[in-house]
Amino acid sequence: MDQPALEVAGLVKRYGGLTAVDGISFRVAPASVLALLGPNGAGKTSTVEICEGFRRPDGGTVRVLGLDPRDRALRPRVGVMPQAGGAYPGLRAGEMLRLVASYSAHPLDPGDLLDRLALTDVQGTAYRRLSGGQQQRLSLAMAVVGRPELVFLDEPTAGLDPQARRATWELVRALRADGVTVVLTTHLMDEAEQLADHVVVIDHGRVVGAGTVDDLTRTEAAGQLRFRATPGLAVHQLAAALPTGTTVGEAPAGQYVVTGTVDPQLLAAVTAWCAGNGVLAEDLRVETRTLEDVFLELTGTELRP
Ligand SMILES: Nc1ncnc2c1ncn2[C@@H]1O[C@H](COP(=O)(O)OP(=O)(O)O)[C@@H](O)[C@H]1O
Ligand SMILES: [Mg+2]
Numbered sequence: 459m460d461q462p463a464l465e466v467a468g469l470v471k472r473y474g475g476l477t478a479v480d481g482i483s484f485r486v487a488p489a490s491v492l493a494l495l496g497p498n499g500a501g502k503t504s505t506v507e508i509c510e511g512f513r514r515p516d517g518g519t520v521r522v523l524g525l526d527p528r529d530r531a532l533r534p535r536v537g538v539m540p541q542a543g544g545a546y547p548g549l550r551a552g553e554m555l556r557l558v559a560s561y562s563a564h565p566l567d568p569g570d571l572l573d574r575l576a577l578t579d580v581q582g583t584a585y586r587r588l589s590g591g592q593q594q595r596l597s598l599a600m601a602v603v604g605r606p607e608l609v610f611l612d613e614p615t616a617g618l619d620p621q622a623r624r625a626t627w628e629l630v631r632a633l634r635a636d637g638v639t640v641v642l643t644t645h646l647m648d649e650a651e652q653l654a655d656h657v658v659v660i661d662h663g664r665v666v667g668a669g670t671v672d673d674l675t676r677t678e679a680a681g682q683l684r685f686r687a688t689p690g691l692a693v694h695q696l697a698a699a700l701p702t703g704t705t706v707g708e709a710p711a712g713q714y715v716v717t718g719t720v721d722p723q724l725l726a727a728v729t730a731w732c733a734g735n736g737v738l739a740e741d742l743r744v745e746t747r748t749l750e751d752v753f754l755e756l757t758g759t760e761l762r763p
Contacts, residue, residue: 461524463488463608463639464509470517471504471663478504480663481518486656488607491630491640493654495647495753501663502643503541506610509641510538523608534562537606539598541613551588551596552581555603562604571599575625591618598626602633609633611642615649627652647749657749659756666756674752681720681746683728685739686713692735699731700724720744 462485471479479501486492494502507513509520511527520527523535549557552572559565572578575595580588588596594617601609611630615623630640630653644650650657651671659667659674667674689711696716697706704718716728725744732739 461488462486462521463490463523464492464641465521466505466509466518467520468518469505469508469515469520471501471508471513472516478663479508479515482658482660482663482665483518484656484658484665484668486639486641488639489634489637490655491634491642491653493650493657494641494643494660495645495650495654495657495749496643496660497645497757500645500660502660503612504663505660506612506641506643507540510536510610534604535607537601537604537609539601539609539611539614541616547586548584550582550584551577551592554585555581555596555599558600559603564605566603566605568599568603571603574629575599576622591622594618595622595626598629602629602638606638608639608641611640613643613645615644615646623649647753651749659753661757667752671749675747675749681718681744683716683720683725683742683744684714685728685742687732687737687739688712691737695735696728696731700727714739720746 464486466485467483469479469482470477482501482505484492494505496502504513508515509522509527511522511532522532525532552568555568555572559568569578572581575598577592577595577599580592585593585596594614598611598614601611614630615626618626627649630642633640642653654671656670657668657674658665689708691708691714693706693708693714697704700706700716701718701724704716704724706714706716708714716724718724729739729742
């Protein structure tokens with residue numbers, strides 16, 4: 459990575475006796491999407507608010523586009539969608555977005571943005587009268603209308619209906635395609651899976667896992683092949699035909715599970731052995747790990763609500 463768009467090193471944030479951020483480090487490549495994934499209370503908002511220059515850290519360093527997060531030169535270059543609020547309650551939605559756009563030298567077209575986020579019909583409505591989901595989408599529009607180089611989106615789809623979530627995802631993808639760096643927080647696995655080039659899993663203020671979704675879910679001996687066939691196959695013979703370290707079991711009768719590094723070669727070896735032994739493997743399925751499985755392994759907990 460040349461110069462990362464964002465670099466966080468050894469970040470610490472305490473609130474009284476609570477260490478909410480406990481030595482978090484990560485880097486974000488330009489024009490990529492990073493998801494900070496973790497349950498409520500993990501320290502996501504504290505981390506991004508320090509990166510946004512809204513809170514001061516108790517330890518560690520942050521560089522945003524190479525600068526200190528409080529550097530005023532960052533204002534036109536960074537967009538922020540806070541977890542809640544961030545607007546003038548009396549202004550109408552459309553006015554507010556146009557006002558924010560007017561601060562920028564080369565804004566996106568506010569009308570187009572309202573359209574993409576299904577806000578055109580409510581552009582004449584005062585902010586405080588918008589529904590929660592509409593306020594949230596307007597807040598997203600305000601974060602990106604100035605064509606920032608880097609945007610922070612704190613739980614951009616929390617509480618949105620599925621349609622609005624899709625619209626938000628589409629916008630994030632479009633931003634990335636335009637070369638914008640996106641840092642978003644989420645407690646939703648599928649959101650991280652859908653959008654993120656890199657995922658940083660945090661729990662109790664620490665990084666407990668990081669990498670691409672593929673890195674995180676790659677089956678290091680954790681995958682399985684399952685199939686159904688006549689009971690009593692010679693499982694030790696099948697195992698002998700497979701790479702070392704692969705195990706084969708039958709339980710219950712007629713249901714087979716092959717555990718090992720699940721890759722195309724393993725699948726081919728299993729089906730070749732079946733073909734050679736006149737075995738028709740029914741319901742053959744490949745089970746690899748999901749981000750959810752990984753999360754469970756990393757934190758020992760399901761995502762807390
Ligand atoms: N201003 C604050 N004062 C005291 N405690 C806080 C404050 N902000 C956050 N916390 C606590 O810090 C922890 C991390 O919170 P937060 O950064 O909001 O996590 P997340 O965004 O992942 O839910 C939580 O236990 C939360 O209650
Ligand atoms: Mg939060």
